[in-house]
Amino acid sequence: LLQLAINNLVDNAVKYSDSKTPVTANLKRSSGSTQLRISDEGKGISAEDKKKIFDKFYRAGNRHTREAKGTGLGLYLTKKIVEQHGGSVIVTDNKPQGSNFVIDLQTGN
Numbered sequence: 349l350l351q352l353a354i355n356n357l358v359d360n361a362v363k364y365s366d367s368k369t370p371v372t373a374n375l376k377r378s379s380g381s382t383q384l385r386i387s388d389e390g391k392g393i394s395a396e397d398k399k400k401i402f403d404k405f406y407r408a409g410n411r412h413t414r415e416a417k418g419t420g421l422g423l424y425l426t427k428k429i430v431e432q433h434g435g436s437v438i439v440t441d442n443k444p445q446g447s448n449f450v451i452d453l454q455t456g457n
């Protein structure tokens with residue numbers, strides 16, 4: 349299930365950014381926890397949408413801007429899966445553009 353959660357984030361990073369820009373994955377281990385960060389240089393996510401994108405079936409933008417195919421379930425499931433593993437997932441702005449999704453899991457020591 350964690351693999352599904354990670355796949356969702358990587359798929360979205362690719363889907364919602366230009367094919368010429370990089371998507372990066374970064375794994376960082378600190379004492380007691382592990383963070384996985386997936387970053388893209390796409391158009392980013394507005395503050396308003398950041399509050400809603402983890403909701404079931406929510407898709408940002410209107411009919412015309414929503415060119416990418418999807419169901420709006422990916423982030424809902426990702427959050428559910430990560431939380432059921434005792435972790436959290438957050439979204440922040442990437443600089444100078446795009447988004448970062450960070451999964452934080454308690455891994456002990």
Ligand code: ADP
Pocket residue numbers: 356360361364388390391392393401406407408409417418419420421422423424447
């Ligand atoms: P889906 O991709 O099937 O629409 P998700 O639940 O995975 O559903 O994502 C919800 C919405 O969040 C997407 O429709 C999209 O508008 C936005 N979104 C998700 N990931 C990104 C991203 N990396 N960059 C920009 N917008 C994103």
